Amino acid sequence: MSFLLIAVIWLCSAYTFVLFARVALDLILTLARDWRPSSGVVIVINAVYYLTDPPLRIINRFIPPLRLGGIALDVGFILLFVAVRLIQNIALGLL
Template sequence: MNISSWIVLALNLFLFALFARLILDYVRMFRPGWRPTGIILPVAEIIYMITDKPLGFIRRFIPPLRMGPVALDLSFIVLFFGTQILIAFIR
């Protein structure tokens, strides 16, 4: 395996973590009292640790889009498509 294959693998693992964060966020949105316990707790901490910095960086430049009482966070969408474009460029 050359270096580009390792980079693509790392980016794909990051996309997997991004989807896992999306699932965790939706679970917390539909069940506000839910907190991860047991084996899910360290997994959730790792997922949030991996994805918080990139999402926070993008949020500094692209704030959530306000639509009345609802705010649409575009940072996830931008990060997802940006990672996909980066993977396509490296391949």
């Protein structure tokens, strides 16, 4: 049982890192529109989007972005981050 909990904790930590990478990539791609990554970086970018897009699409299907004047805040990303951290904290508590 403890091996399973440790695996869940490790996976949640790794996925949190991937979520932070997604934020960084979105920021880079928004601010540097003419940036063209090399082939190795494209593989990493595709992996990050491959891992984060499916859960974000599911969440955003039910919870649309929050409109704040001229901007839209993606609440789905925040909820996904909170859910991953909550699962990790529950697993830590059970360990």
